[in-house]
Amino acid sequence: MAENKISMRYIEPHGHMVSRTTDDYQAMALAGCKAICEPAFWAGFDRKSADGFYDYFCQLTQHEPKRAAKYCIPHYAWLCINPKESEDMGLAKEVMAMIPEFLKAPTVLGIGEIGLNKNTRNELKIFEAHVDLAVQHNQLILVHTPHLEDKRKGTQLIMDALKANGKVQPSRVIIDHVEEHTMAAVLDQGYWAGITLYPESKASPQRAVDMIETISAQRVWLNSACDWGHSDPLSVPKAALEMRRRGHSSAAIDRLVFGNPVEFLSQCPKFISPEA
Amino acid sequence: MEARARLLDLAAFLDRLERARGVDDHRVRGLRAALPLLLEKDAARVAKILNLWSDPTTEPIEKGDSKAASGVWPKIK
Numbered sequence: 001m002a003e004n005k006i007s008m009r010y011i012e013p014h015g016h017m018v019s020r021t022t023d024d025y026q027a028m029a030l031a032g033c034k035a036i037c038e039p040a041f042w043a044g045f046d047r048k049s050a051d052g053f054y055d056y057f058c059q060l061t062q063h064e065p066k067r068a069a070k071y072c073i074p075h076y077a078w079l080c081i082n083p084k085e086s087e088d089m090g091l092a093k094e095v096m097a098m099i100p101e102f103l104k105a106p107t108v109l110g111i112g113e114i115g116l117n118k119n120t121r122n123e124l125k126i127f128e129a130h131v132d133l134a135v136q137h138n139q140l141i142l143v144h145t146p147h148l149e150d151k152r153k154g155t156q157l158i159m160d161a162l163k164a165n166g167k168v169q170p171s172r173v174i175i176d177h178v179e180e181h182t183m184a185a186v187l188d189q190g191y192w193a194g195i196t197l198y199p200e201s202k203a204s205p206q207r208a209v210d211m212i213e214t215i216s217a218q219r220v221w222l223n224s225a226c227d228w229g230h231s232d233p234l235s236v237p238k239a240a241l242e243m244r245r246r247g248h249s250s251a252a253i254d255r256l257v258f259g260n261p262v263e264f265l266s267q268c269p270k271f272i273s274p275e276a
Numbered sequence: 277m278e279a280r281a282r283l284l285d286l287a288a289f290l291d292r293l294e295r296a297r298g299v300d301d302h303r304v305r306g307l308r309a310a311l312p313l314l315l316e317k318d319a320a321r322v323a324k325i326l327n328l329w330s331d332p333t334t335e336p337i338e339k340g341d342s343k344a345a346s347g348v349w350p351k352i353k
Contacts, residue, residue, distance in 0.1 A: 084343050118340030119331070148345035152330040180323040181330065201347075207322065214319070 008032040009274070010236050010257035013265065014113070014142070014176060014194060014223035016041055017064055017075065018056075024226070024233045029071040031237040034258070034274035036068055037265065039078040039113035039142050044228050046085055050094040053081060057098065061105040076271060078112035078142050079103070086117075086126035096129060103137055109268045110134065112142025113176060116154040119146060124157060131165050140268050141173040142194075145182065147201060155182045159189055172267055174221070177202060183215050192264050196225045197235035205239035209246065212256065221261045306348030328352075 009032045017025070017038050028036070038060060047053060060077040068075035079102050081095040102108060111134040116123045134141045141162075146154035158175065162168045170190030178186050178193045179202065186193045195211060196202040203211070208222055226233035236257055243253045265271040293304060310325045318324070329348045 087339070117343060118345075119336050120339055121336045122339075124336050146345065148347045149329050149331050149349040150345050152327065153333060156334070157336060179326055180320070181326040210322075 008237060008240060009034050009254065010240065011221075011261035011265070011274075012036045012224060012226075012233070012236060013174075013221050013261040014039060014196065014225045015233060016225065016227035017068065018059055019228035020226055020233060022067070022070075025068060025071040025073065028233055029073055031234055033073055033237075035074045035076065035261075035265075035271075037076045037078065037109060037261075038064060039144075040080050040082060041113060041144075041227065042082045042084040050091060050098065053095045054098055057102045061102055061108060065107050074107075074272065074274070076107045076109045076265075077105075078110050078140075079108055080111050080114045080130055081126065082113065083115050083117040083123045083127065083144060083146075086123045087120060089122050089126060092126045093129070096126075096133060099133065100137065103139065106270055109265060109271055110140030110142060111137075112140075113144035114141065115144035115158055116146050117144075117150070119150055119154045119157060124161060127158065128161050128165070131162060131168060135165065135167045140265075141168070143173060143175045145175060145177045147177075151177070151179065152181055155186065159186070159191070162191075163189075174264060176223070177225070178211075179203060180207070180211060180215075183211055183220075187216055187219055192219045192221065195220060195222050197222060197232065197239055198225065199230050199232060205235060205242045208239050209242045209248075212243075213246075217252070217256055217260075219260070219264075220256065221264065222257055302350045302352055303346055303348045306352050309352065 012033050015036050015038055017036060040060060057079055065075040079099050081092045086092045111130050114127055114130040116127060143158055145151050162173060174192040174194050175186045176194030177196045183193050195208045197205055197208055222236050222239050224231060224233050224235040240253050240257050262273050266273055306329050310328055313321055313324050331349045
């Protein structure tokens with residue numbers, strides 16, 4: 001009975017809330033969401049100039065925290081130019097030059113979601129430049145790994161580049177969107193791993209719990225990566241429900257969906273633990 | 277029941293493919309190549325299938341054909 005007294009609480013460590021409605025914020029708050037972290041990403045179309053990114057960074061650091069606050073949810077951001085728009089290296093460098101100014105914002109936690117999309121040479125160069133930027137400014141790093149057939153190769157290229165930098169502490173990097181064929185390698189090299197819960201193109205709540213049970217629940221977080229596409233902002237509490245159905249303890253569930261993200265995010269002093 | 281429903285959906289999809297006319301598609305090749313793995317006595321079926329569908333090369337490419345991935349490496353046999 002004592003276990004059931006622990007009420008559900010969780011962190012959404014990766015949600016693209018600029019694409020979601022206020023109904024989503026309300027549903028997440030009611031489900032026990034205590035904080036949301038929003039990495040910069042692709043809008044579904046290519047922005048034509050750095051000005052578009054300047055406005056987006058203002059939205060992430062100024063407007064969206066106010067929208068989330070109406071539902072009593074603290075909102076944090078990660079900044080970068082995403083890999084899908086990194087092919088134009090001139091634009092990418094122009095955008096990256098603006099980032100240090102925004103890193104001073106009180107809710108910016110680090111550089112992300114950087115990474116690769118189609119594993120091109122230009123994407124890799126811009127990824128390496130972002131890693132340098134993060135190291136220079138002592139920032140946490142959130143990494144996007146490529147989709148589907150490009151994931152395994154891209155994950156390896158990303159880990160090779162992080163290692164080659166020489167100054168990156170793996171414990172300050174989360175490599176997101178891992179699946180069954182990449183998760184162990186990410187954890188073995190000392191990084192944190194993010195499991196993304198998507199209705200089709202990533203892991204289901206059931207598969208995520210399988211991975212937790214068979215690979216590791218340590219240095220792992222779950223996220224919905226909810227955005228403008230087919231995605232579910234309540235997928236993290238749904239995975240928690242799946243764990244409960246399988247008989248996991250309330251403490252184990254709380255550790256995974258609340259404690260783990262708090263542990264990683266608290267490496268940035270700007271992140272205020274919801275327990276505080 | 278959930279697995280039953282998904283298996284029947286897959287069977288129905290393969291039936292529709294039989295009825296359809298079209299050119300060879302690498303995604304269908306990948307799907308068919310993965311089916312025998314389901315019957316292997318192994319607890320790593322998901323990883324095996326994901327690896328089967330993955331790009332096996334190791335060097336970055338010059339430029340992608342599109343921004344999107346298709347789900348199966350296009351050169352799969």
